[in-house]
Amino acid sequence: MALSEAVLDKVRNLTIQPGVYLWKNDRGQIIYVGKAVNLRNRVRSYVRHDAKRAPKVTAMMSHAADVETIVVANEMEALILENTLIKKHRPRYNIMLRDDKTYPYIKVTVQEDYPRVFMTRRVHRDGARYFGPFADAGAVHRVLKLIQRAFRIRSCRTMQADRPCLQYHLHHCDAPCVHYITKGEYGKLVEQAVDILEGRDTGVVRRLQEQMEAAAEEMEFEKAAMYRDQITAVKVIQEQQNITTVGGGDMDVLGFAGDAGQTCVQIYTIRQGRLMGRETFSLENSADETAAALTSAVLDQYYVDGVFVPKEIIVSAVEDKEDYERRLTLQKGQNVALVIPQRGLKKKLLTMAEDNARVLLEQRRLQWQHDTDKTSGAVEALARVLDLPRLPERMECFDISHTQGIETVASMVVFEHGRPAKQEYRRFKLKTVQGKPDDFKSMAEIMGRRYGERDWPAPDLIVIDGGKGQLHAALPIIREAGCEAPVISLAKRIEEVFVEGRSDSIILSHHTPELQLLQAIRDEAHRFAITYHRSLRGKRNLVSILDHIEGIGPKRRKALWGAFKNLDAMKAATVEELAAVPGMTRQAAENVYYFFRLGTDEKRKVVENKADLQNV
Structure with missing residues (x-):
């Protein structure tokens, strides 16, 4: 696309x-975010015709308007x-840690x-300590279980209780909610847990x-057994951290490997000279x-606010070194150095991280090739069985979700070359059937809205979740919109496929x-639709709950x-966070805060009392 004058x-x-x-x-969508010391010079470099320009920049500028x-x-x-805007908009052409928003952290408040300890997938500037991100959520759950066993730190949301919960009786919590442990004693346990998490x-x-x-000497054998279990749990945590002595103090090592457009980064965590x-x-x-x-992309997205930053980060190259060091120093509260080693221990560690990244990249490449061969075979087999005019390289599948006609929504998921293309997914809130369930009318509406859009790519195959009735409801609308792609429906009972023009x-x-392949796209459409429906239903329920406060x-x-x-x-949310909402007072915030901390019976009384007052 040529830029206008x-x-x-x-x-x-x-x-x-x-x-x-x-x-x-x-369309006004942000496709790339960048920073510049001199905005004019930097932006002008994109519009110059340079034969040496990177292919990605050429591709990006073909879409820039x-x-x-x-x-x-x-x-x-x-x-x-720049970092803030990239996280907010996730532009198509910026380097991104894949699915970085979903990586789990361990949070200590x-x-x-x-303080409590639990897993989270969001990092906030709230004064808490965050450990991670971790690539494996299972490992996080195992560590949390051991932390609770070793240090008995609470994981519950509220301290409002008149008796200890089950976690206390399982010896996973010391019940600070009912003051079975002093604030000072509890604080020491938290400090020990943080030390272990930091390695x-x-x-x-x-x-x-x-x-x-x-x-044991005081004949308090139950307490001695508790300490014994704590020791065992701490040792297991340390073993799971795979501690190897390498020397060098606190540092992270970033090793990259790239091939055929794929890049892998391996981050080694070293604390007190030990590879954790x-x-x-x-x-x-x-x-x-x-x-x-x-390196810049990882520094921006891995070391978010609240995450532990070591004194040194070992890298092979970095842009704007001094700026990153200042930002990370400000975040840590101590000097942080970005080191590009030439020899010695740090160079060996960097080489080791890069070598391991290459090994993992090759393993992933082989797995990707295997998956590609498998999905390509499925696409070809589907075209053959259904006698399609061409390979269904772009498949679109639709599903509808509602509760007795309330909050009726539809999903459209897209598979390209047999794989989910999530950036192409769409969801729709239906307008013509609210209040009464009518899947046929819903399907007709969604077909008209989707295939009335001329700017969207044309599919090679359209899949409807349902039987012959849903297929017949969708077909006229699709054809009226000018879409000539083959249309089929997949019925769940015995996985029957109904094809346009065939009676059987x-x-x-x-x-x-x-x-x-058909089951995968059908199930993905169902998942996407029901997730959207539940979010809207949750909003409706939230409104209903707030009515009683x-x-x-x-x-x-x-x-x-x-x-x-x-x-x-x-x-x-805390009372302060609730009170900060525009229009809220301190009293209203406290009412909301304490309502959510009532027991079920107490909430029912509040609802009944308000209803009685309204009926007077």
């Missing part, structure tokens, strides 16, 4: 100040703003009087050993990128790749929904 004129007249630039496509700039005071502010050997096992022996573990991540949109650009159904053999009317209810999005987020 107006956009080119805008580029020629940009400021020479530092800032951030955002390239947008013709406009550019927006944000001026900041200095390079440091540009770096921070050290800002609370009685620090602060004599935790030795102290527990001494406490166990002292308890390693995490492996894939990088999207990383083809033809330099090692320095890859096709029964595909079980466990064949073509049936598995004193001081919460329509305006405050709407403001709360806009601030917290879902019920879990609102339940977890």
Whole structure:
């Protein structure tokens, strides 16, 4: 796409100040975010015709239609703003840690009087300590289980209780909610847990050993057994961290490997000179990128606020080294150095991380090739069995979800070359059938809305979740919209396939790749639809719940929904966070906060009392 003369004129007249630039496509979507010391020079470099320009830049500029700039005071502010905008918009052409928003962390709420420990997939600037991200959620659950067994730290949301819960009786918590342990004693347990999570050997096992022996001498055998179990749990945690002495203090080592457009980064975690573990991540949109650009992407997305930052980060190359060191130093509160080693121990560690990244990349490449061969075979088999005019390289599948006609929604999922293309997924809130279930009418509406859109790519095969009736409801609308793609429906009962123009159904053999492909896209459409339906139903239920809280009317209810999005987020909010919502008072915030901490019977009384008052 050629840039208009107006956009080119805008580029020629940009400021020479530092800032951030955002390239947008013709729909106004942000496709790339970058930072610049000199905005004019940097942005102009994109519009010059340069034979040496990277293929990714050429591809990006073929979709670019406009550019927006944000001026900041200095390079440091540009770096921070760029990182924020990339996380917010996840542009198509920026390097991204794959699915980085879903990686789990261990969170310790050290800002609370009685901290709790649990797994989270979100990192906030809330004063808590975060450990991770981890590539394996199973490992996180195992560590959490051992932490609770060893240090008996609470994991519950609220301290409002009149008796200890089951976790206390299982010896997984010391019940600070009912003051079975002092704040000072509990704080020491939390400090020990944090030390273990940081990989620090602060004599935790030795102290527990001494406490166990002292308890045994005092004939307190139950307490001695408790210390014994704690020692066992701590040792298991340390063993799971795969501790190997390598020397060098606290550092992380970033090793990259790339091939055929795929990039893998291996991050070694070294604490007090011991290799505690390693995490492996894939990088999207990383083809033809330099090692320095890859390092910048990881520094931006891995070391988020609240995550532990070591004193040294070992890398092979880095852009804007001083700016990153200042940002990380500010985050840690101590000096942080980015080191590019030339020889010695750190160079050996970097080489080891890079070698391991190459091995893992090759393993993933072989797995990817195996999966590709498998999915390609399924696509070809499906075309053959259904006698399609061409390979169904783009398949679209639709499903409808509702509860007795309430909050009726539809999903469209797309498979390209036999694989989910999640960036192409769409969801629809249906307009013509609210309040009464009518799957045929719903399907007709969704077909009209989808295939009335001329800008979307045409499918090679359309799959409807349902039987012959759903197929007949969809076909006229699809054809009226000018779409000539083959249409089939897949009925769940015996996995019958109904095809346009055939009176009888096709029964595909079980466990064949073509049936598995159809089942996969059908099940994915169902998952996507029901997830959207549940989110809307949750919003409706949230509105219903808030109706029963004193001081919460329509305006405050709407403001709360806009601030917290879902019920879990609102339940977890503090009084201060609730009071900060526009239109909320301190009293209204306390009413919401304490309502969510009532027992079921107490909530029922509140609801009944309000109903009685309204009926007076």
